[in-house]
Amino acid sequence: MELLSLSRSPLIAFRPLPASISHRGLGSPIYCSIEEKSKLQNHSLQLTKRPKLPLSRNCFLDGTFDLKPRNQTSGLVSASAAGSEPDSVDSSSALRPILSPLSAFYRFSRPHTVIGTALSIVSVSLLAVESLSDISPLFFTGVLEALVAALFMNVYIVGLNQVYDIEIDKVNKPSLPMASGEYSLSTGVAIISAFAILSFGVGWLVGSWPLFWALFISFILGTAYSINMPFLRWKRFAVVAALCILAVRAVIVQLAFFLHIQTFVFRRPASFSRPLIFATAFMTFFSVVIALFKDIPDIEGDRIFGIRSFSVRLGQKRVFWICVYLLEIAYTVAMVMGATSSSLWSKFVTILGHAVLASILWNRAKCLDLASKSAITSFYMFIWKLFYAEYLLIPLVR
Numbered sequence: 001m002e003l004l005s006l007s008r009s010p011l012i013a014f015r016p017l018p019a020s021i022s023h024r025g026l027g028s029p030i031y032c033s034i035e036e037k038s039k040l041q042n043h044s045l046q047l048t049k050r051p052k053l054p055l056s057r058n059c060f061l062d063g064t065f066d067l068k069p070r071n072q073t074s075g076l077v078s079a080s081a082a083g084s085e086p087d088s089v090d091s092s093s094a095l096r097p098i099l100s101p102l103s104a105f106y107r108f109s110r111p112h113t114v115i116g117t118a119l120s121i122v123s124v125s126l127l128a129v130e131s132l133s134d135i136s137p138l139f140f141t142g143v144l145e146a147l148v149a150a151l152f153m154n155v156y157i158v159g160l161n162q163v164y165d166i167e168i169d170k171v172n173k174p175s176l177p178m179a180s181g182e183y184s185l186s187t188g189v190a191i192i193s194a195f196a197i198l199s200f201g202v203g204w205l206v207g208s209w210p211l212f213w214a215l216f217i218s219f220i221l222g223t224a225y226s227i228n229m230p231f232l233r234w235k236r237f238a239v240v241a242a243l244c245i246l247a248v249r250a251v252i253v254q255l256a257f258f259l260h261i262q263t264f265v266f267r268r269p270a271s272f273s274r275p276l277i278f279a280t281a282f283m284t285f286f287s288v289v290i291a292l293f294k295d296i297p298d299i300e301g302d303r304i305f306g307i308r309s310f311s312v313r314l315g316q317k318r319v320f321w322i323c324v325y326l327l328e329i330a331y332t333v334a335m336v337m338g339a340t341s342s343s344l345w346s347k348f349v350t351i352l353g354h355a356v357l358a359s360i361l362w363n364r365a366k367c368l369d370l371a372s373k374s375a376i377t378s379f380y381m382f383i384w385k386l387f388y389a390e391y392l393l394i395p396l397v398r
Helices: 019-023 089-108 111-126 137-164 166-172 185-206 209-226 238-265 274-293 299-304 310-314 316-339 344-366 373-396
Strands: 028-032 034-036 039-046 052-056 059-062 068-070 075-079
Touching: 089 137, 089 185, 111 137, 111 238, 111 274, 111 373, 137 166, 137 185, 137 209, 137 238, 166 299, 185 209, 209 238, 238 274, 238 310, 274 316, 274 373, 299 310, 310 316, 316 344, 316 373, 344 373
Parallel strands: 039 075
Antiparallel strands: 028 075, 034 039, 039 068, 052 059
16 A cells, blocks of 8 residues: 655644545545644645555555645645445434434324324215315314324323333334434423313314214323323223224224214214225224234333233234134125225225235235334334225225
8 A cells, every 4th residue: 555645744633534435425524634833734635546445344545635824713624435335424423303303203203103193084084075076175173183082192192102212212113203312301291281182172173072072082091091190090001002093093983084074074974884894894804903003012111111012921923823714704705895895996906905915914014023022113114004005095085
């Protein structure tokens, strides 16, 4: 390797390039300085493609130095690092005060549940549509009111669970902001209190009794599920915990938000159509699966802290296959339901759609490594994707 020499002297110290240069791209500016005796002089260092100078274990800097005095506080180095990516350090540093709180709140809100709540409300609301004329500003306003109030309540429920599960989440979900220490206890309490108030405030201003009762019952069950008080913290009891999730996801979401659109927005008498009954029955199966499966990756922390989930009592493998078989049964019933439809296009979509989802589920389940927590967690998120897909199919059931 050729030697690199600097012609200016006397040179006491050359401040080394930062380690982050190994991640910088072609032509990226790097500020540096050269210290000469008692004063700081600044020079421009230009790197051209010549000998390779090691910067780190896997990165080499190609070039020669052209040393020129400058008047600025720091000089400019134009560098190229072999196999590196474009420089984003400066912009990331500037955005960090904004992105960091957003990232923490994003994780605190448990986005997979937010997406599930939003899709379910939109899907069930569409079941109340009887003709194209129903798709009006009035309909969209009613859906938006329900969405805002329900999503505020969703953040309260998942946030409350994190407030009371800090120690458990340090084992099961250490990346959550309460468990990681990004949020203090007072911050978590302030957030969930604000969102509960906002949810009830929106529900009260809208004036829809089906919407208000949906929020109120969800609040009661979500609080009883998590809060650590005598006769409460129902998540400790596997059957009761599953019933809480089933009541909200399978019954309240389907019936209350349908009635909100049907009776409050469209001013029609309450009725329970065939698609609504199907949606409620199918989501009963799905809610049981979510209630059972969510504890499979959390078995370690639940066992330590005395949460007697089905996974703790029956074992991960048995609960996993129970969940898979329940969903396969639900998909089979859905295909039979589609076969009895009087609408040809609905029959085709319902049968084909559920057959595809059932096949994907079975193939993926056979390949899962139950010894890997990351694989189980990934499969749990896959279950939520199936949940989303079902709510795309439900409005097409006729």
